[in-house]
Amino acid sequence: MKGGMADRLKMGVFIIMLLSVAASDEHDLFLEFCGKWRHDNSNLSLNISVSKGCSGITVSANESSLSVKGSVTAKCKRMEVIPLMKYPEEDLDFCLYWEPLLDQLTLEVEKESFILCPPSSPAENCCTDLSLMGIELDSRYGIADARVRTDNVTHKTRSSYSFQGEITNCKKLCDQANQTYVKGSQNTQHPCAQKFVKEIKKAISDEKVSLKDTPTVSIPSTMKTKMKVENKVSVTFFKNNSLFQVGYEEVQLLNDVVEITVENEVIANLTEPISIDFHHNLLPWNYKRKCVSWDTLKDPLKVNWLVDGCMTKRKGAKHTVCECDHLTYFSVLVQMELKPVRHLLALSAISSVGCATSFISCVAVIIFFCRNRRRSKEQSITIHMGLAVSLAVLSLFFFFTGVLGNVEVESMCSWVGAMLHYALLSSLTWMGIEVFNTFWMVYMVFRPSPRPFVWLLIGFGLPAVPVAILSRVGNIYGVVEIVPADDISTPYRMCWMNMSDQKTILAASFTTMTMLVILVFSGVIMLFLVYREIRTRDEWKQSRVAFLSIWGLSCLFGTTWGLIFLNFSPLADFYNFLFCFLNSFQGFFLMVRFCMLDWIRRQASKSVLGSTSSGSVKQHMLQTTEKS
Template structure:
């Protein structure tokens, strides 16, 4: 018993020593942080890292931050990188952190909010450059590094030009074996610090190879991986666990704990005719959490982790196994959707939305002008309601068309205001559609009762939606920039101004305002459509297919029932529903304009037929008079099924 306790104490001591937060001058795992005090010149990053174990220095001046040294086992990098490509500006001081993990030969630099990978992880070498100690102090300067820290321990609060750390070689295998033993014994709160690497010589007649163990994914390498021009070459498979470098920067995604790197010595392998296969074993993943096999693409920016689905196919084998089939070699893993998954076909959906919103905006303006010109000839209140709906839809279409541009403007609080206005425009449009539903019910079923005045409608349609928006804006941190991630490239999200649905409070506000009003509108609109159908189902005009279509189509535009497609977005028709919803709702303003144009044309035709039917040429009761009569009836019916002529003219 005493020996067992002693073993646990030794293990715990090793963990504390290995992963401690910088309690001494010497650190196995270096994390050096500070603030870069620079000038107003364009900023750059200078990297000069080579193999060896002399040490590493971090220096800074008014225009550049430099990382120089000989510290790695296999990584070499010489770059001068302008930082404006990452959105840095020279107006303010910049925080940074340099992190060195010798057991992975991994060097990372965090500048501001950007993580740069100076040396990607690799399997452990024979000797690791560890036990880093702080070198001599440097004199103070106007520009340089302020408040340098090792882990959380402050070194100097003054501004100095550089910090130097000297390294010593340590046996990597001993450290990895001790760390692996610690991990196996049950200290699962500790990250697995070492990679596991397997290699295989691919000689002539190579027929493929399978790599697997109890704690790693299963990898099958097909024969086509061997380069045809070489007699023999070497394929390497490296397994990583719990490495924070690979984590994605989106809350709605989570990367599996296993990451696999597959390489062929001195070769770049792409477009394989037979894919490599990797089977990941994991905990149970719910069915509503989608999985995607991804690979690390270094073509766009070798200093950043960009997970792409290109070149990989996902095969879900139950809830605990996922197979990835990929046609190239790099790092591989599986992304799991936690909340809102990536949007498929985001580019065509964005194009449809932009074109639809532009068309809807100009169409709504045309509708408003049309009703303003005809308002003097008619005092019916429905015109006022139609104008309110057109005005709110025009505002909504304009904001939605511009939100992508405004979200990328570097203006303080710009997206907060735009998001709040967009939310107000949407609530106002939905409210006016609800008013259309109520107005139709009133005119059809309350024929002999006076309806509310236009002032009441404007108060409800424009003032009432502002109440929740102002309340949420006063709470703060509800509106802002939202990123919509495309499934084709998760590293290049579409930015817009909206409610921050990743925040718990904002998500509740979204459901209690937008989704609640939308559910009420769609349900009441469907009920009203059914009541209208029930009222007129026995009429002769309903047998006219064209008339039935015009009636349902026109009322659906007014009642906003097309928004109900949002609640039907489920597989296997999710893509079809998404495109249909995007098209119908984006072009809603255009559809309303077409509806009112058709109604105006039908009204003129109906008046002409009535004049002919009542005139001397149509008074003989022949075919012409019957045709004119039914055409007039059909024309009014296409507008809305009326009980009396007063209500029919009110609904035009």
């Protein structure tokens, strides 16, 4: 008896609190009623009976159905029984949301939302201040652990809860909502929807609709031919309505949602599309954007955004244009382009070992050429040493970039990213010089090649120009996160170019990618020309010489970097491993090539004395090339 008396006392105090809030100047802008639905695991269903008015709403439950009945809406009317499938046998969590400023009623059952009344623009009067007025007695089946917003009502199981509303001027509610929204309160998630109504007559030009801080809608003049009678076109702009969201963290909508309708008509298959111009906050360039629409006729109970009938035009990081051939709700779906990398740990291990080995190998190559430079007058030694130095610097910076990327100093990573970019451009430039030098030796035999200081100026000076310009622009170099496919919560951090906006993508394309494309194609062409030139010689018949020639020239000409363009399914993993292995160990392969060719040359010198002391350069192209 004492427990029942205490429950009734708490209930009375709770109802008095709700009534006092409703009687105050501040109106309750929305209703959130939640609880647990206890049922008997039979065929479950939702029983919906919603009509226009403001007499109130009742939420009840029994062993097989959860019912929402009453009149609270301004425009919506729905009577329907919705079967529920694929739910667990235990109690079901549910919440009923009423948004008077949107005339929207939503029921959420086990995180699945059912749009009982779709959002619309505010009417003249709104049904708000829904107060708890009645609770049925205890029941075996019904609603348990009921709460209104964050206030608990009772933990006992009741068969039904009744709420009574009051008619309030919608403009007054809108003013209150906008004030609350400006203050940053969490009581509401949106200001009022803004509606524009235009009567379409025999227009000879497109109609443009735009309100303050809203997208711009262009209605084509040809839409008149799709209308049966002269009706009014309604354009409603919604802001920050979380109930439009799709429910996935990696995919989100813009804040703006636009509804375009014609009274009592369905407009589709327009010959000239509707254009909706969205201006939004800065979106990283690698985030996919898709113009989407919600077809309420196909799926009226759930928000289902589809790309059908819409075309997306990206006009910049803050501007997206949608062109659609029908009328309904429209927005822009933003997909965060994480691009998780498979086998990232293994690839990182191969890169680290390869870069460390290449650095040591390049240092050995530099020492080898420094010793031979005194007794050899070959100008190609300068080119080989330049390539070895640039590869050594590239391997060193890439080896430490993962460590420095986790240092909490942004300026440090910006500096390392710029140096890594410079080393990469310098390496590609020296490979291009190798291509040009080989071309000169094969086809310009009787003309002296440019002096060594020219190659040094080009190989080390030219790459510094774009890096200096990009560093001056700012926000190009920094920390980059690479997401592993097996654990997206722990990304791999490194210092590189921050691929987050358009200017960085353009910088990477016009520097690294452009040079890489030119290098790979010119390297392949030159490799073919060299092969055609020396394949008939006696030295070429030695298989090891042929193999080392092709393999070494492939490394010198940068053709192994061409594997980056083959990164697509179904062999993407294979190409990733092959690309990582060949290019991280590139310095080691060059050392092996030069050492083996030096050993072969020494063996040949012992067997045929003076074989390389006479004859033209073109006649001994293979020996000259391998020697250099």
